[in-house]
Amino acid sequence: MKVFQSSTQQRLLGCLAASCLFLFVTIGASHAAMKIQEIKSPGGIKAWLVEDHSLPLIAMKFSFRGGSAHDTDEKSGLANMLSALLDEGAGQLDSQAFQTKMEDIAAKLSFNAGQDYFYGQLQTLSRNKQEAFDLLKLALTKPRFDQVPVDRIRSQILLGIKRSKNNPNSVAGLAWSKLAFGNHPYARSSSGDETTVNNIKQADLSDLTTRLFTKDTLTISVVGDIDPETLGATLDNIFGSLAEKSGMTQTEEVEVNPEFRRQVIEMDIPQSVIQFGHKGLKRDDKDFIPAYILNYVLGGGGFASRLYNEVREKRGLVYSIYSYLHPLDKTGLFMGGAATKNERVGETLKIIDQELKRIANEGVSKKELTDAKTYLTGSYPLRFDSNSKIASQMLGIQMEDLGLDYVVKRNDMIEAVTLKDLKRIAKELIKPGNLIVTVVGKPVGVKSIPAGS
Numbered sequence: 001m002k003v004f005q006s007s008t009q010q011r012l013l014g015c016l017a018a019s020c021l022f023l024f025v026t027i028g029a030s031h032a033a034m035k036i037q038e039i040k041s042p043g044g045i046k047a048w049l050v051e052d053h054s055l056p057l058i059a060m061k062f063s064f065r066g067g068s069a070h071d072t073d074e075k076s077g078l079a080n081m082l083s084a085l086l087d088e089g090a091g092q093l094d095s096q097a098f099q100t101k102m103e104d105i106a107a108k109l110s111f112n113a114g115q116d117y118f119y120g121q122l123q124t125l126s127r128n129k130q131e132a133f134d135l136l137k138l139a140l141t142k143p144r145f146d147q148v149p150v151d152r153i154r155s156q157i158l159l160g161i162k163r164s165k166n167n168p169n170s171v172a173g174l175a176w177s178k179l180a181f182g183n184h185p186y187a188r189s190s191s192g193d194e195t196t197v198n199n200i201k202q203a204d205l206s207d208l209t210t211r212l213f214t215k216d217t218l219t220i221s222v223v224g225d226i227d228p229e230t231l232g233a234t235l236d237n238i239f240g241s242l243a244e245k246s247g248m249t250q251t252e253e254v255e256v257n258p259e260f261r262r263q264v265i266e267m268d269i270p271q272s273v274i275q276f277g278h279k280g281l282k283r284d285d286k287d288f289i290p291a292y293i294l295n296y297v298l299g300g301g302g303f304a305s306r307l308y309n310e311v312r313e314k315r316g317l318v319y320s321i322y323s324y325l326h327p328l329d330k331t332g333l334f335m336g337g338a339a340t341k342n343e344r345v346g347e348t349l350k351i352i353d354q355e356l357k358r359i360a361n362e363g364v365s366k367k368e369l370t371d372a373k374t375y376l377t378g379s380y381p382l383r384f385d386s387n388s389k390i391a392s393q394m395l396g397i398q399m400e401d402l403g404l405d406y407v408v409k410r411n412d413m414i415e416a417v418t419l420k421d422l423k424r425i426a427k428e429l430i431k432p433g434n435l436i437v438t439v440v441g442k443p444v445g446v447k448s449i450p451a452g453s
Helices: 007-019 021-029 078-085 095-104 126-141 147-164 168-181 194-199 202-212 228-239 288-300 306-313 342-362 366-378 380-384 387-399 406-415 419-429
Strands: 037-040 046-051 057-065 108-113 117-125 219-224 261-266 271-279 318-327 332-341 436-441
Touching: 037 228, 046 228, 046 387, 057 126, 057 387, 078 108, 078 117, 078 147, 078 202, 095 126, 108 126, 117 126, 117 387, 126 228, 147 168, 147 194, 147 202, 168 261, 168 271, 168 332, 168 436, 219 228, 219 387, 271 342, 288 306, 288 318, 288 342, 288 366, 288 406, 288 419, 306 318, 306 332, 306 342, 318 342, 332 342, 342 419, 342 436, 366 380, 366 406, 366 419, 380 387, 380 406, 387 406
Parallel strands: 046 219, 261 436
Antiparallel strands: 037 046, 057 117, 057 219, 108 117, 271 332, 271 436, 318 332
16 A cells, blocks of 8 residues: 655654543543544435544545455455555546655555455545545546556565465464355455456456445544534545445355364474464454453453463463454454464463363453453553544444444443353353364474364
């Protein structure tokens, strides 16, 4: 992605943290300073807005439902390729002219294709907002897909695919997904492969923009130096000409394969990369908040987590170890990873298994729960210390349909979780016998285990 910043913008962005200090403090106390407004344009387009006139900056983030999981098998990587080409010329502006215009007004525009959603973001100085918004409109409604930039981006993607084959983390992740999801689109790389990327034509890119960029799946958040009336007119200007209904096909629900297995993929490297996981929770599950706290104690809390203390601090087995919850549209995952010397992979896997069984059987201690609550509630304001972060948080809250008041309720929901809740969810969520494990490297004494063994 292309990013241009003038020295003026860099100075303003550097001042942003100071401008948000009051927001940081009041969020920690009462959330009162950050007023989220739900805006509806004259044309019916909705967005969430936080006005902040302390600096002349505007951050807009938005999403459409439809990402790499919606690509066809024959042309997987299409959404990813589209995300790299939308700022490579639009309307009357070729690639160089478009990029020069963005640089001249000190704006940042980028796009990204996730598995379930396609994301965009724009940051601009408020004095240049109209020009920046017009460029965004052109990118969404009149992308050019000229042959030269298409060929250049295709070459970059193919180079990335080639490099990923020698990246142990990428290899472990893709192998894990294939074991977990079989033939479901979640099993594919979002970048595609050499064959599918070469299958993508300019007409495919144009067709995807028509099917993907539609009003019915559009979610928008805006933070900064703009008022509701101006934003309403802006929303109609940028998004008003998009089609009403999505033309994207729906992906099917998928269950993670529950059978334990381990796949060892040999790679001549001095340390092995481990990825492990099994079925988790979707974001709308009533137990997601307790599970989030549980995972913090287990492996999501960095230096404070059990996995870090037991595997790294006490035994010095790994360079890194972690776990996390990964909710997707069509399934939920509990995931983790580690990296260690080849001769220590077996012992590392044994301790991971022991810790998963221990937390599943015993839950967590009162001190662990208290410490987790203290950190998770206390660190929450850090997610709101810049306009861009605030916009990201608002976008996620909207997409997950958590409600306009989620920012106010979130810490109270964490405080309400009990030891009994965590003991129950630990037994329900953590299933060491269902763990799928991939190991990439030359692990000593560690072999593949087929499903059902």
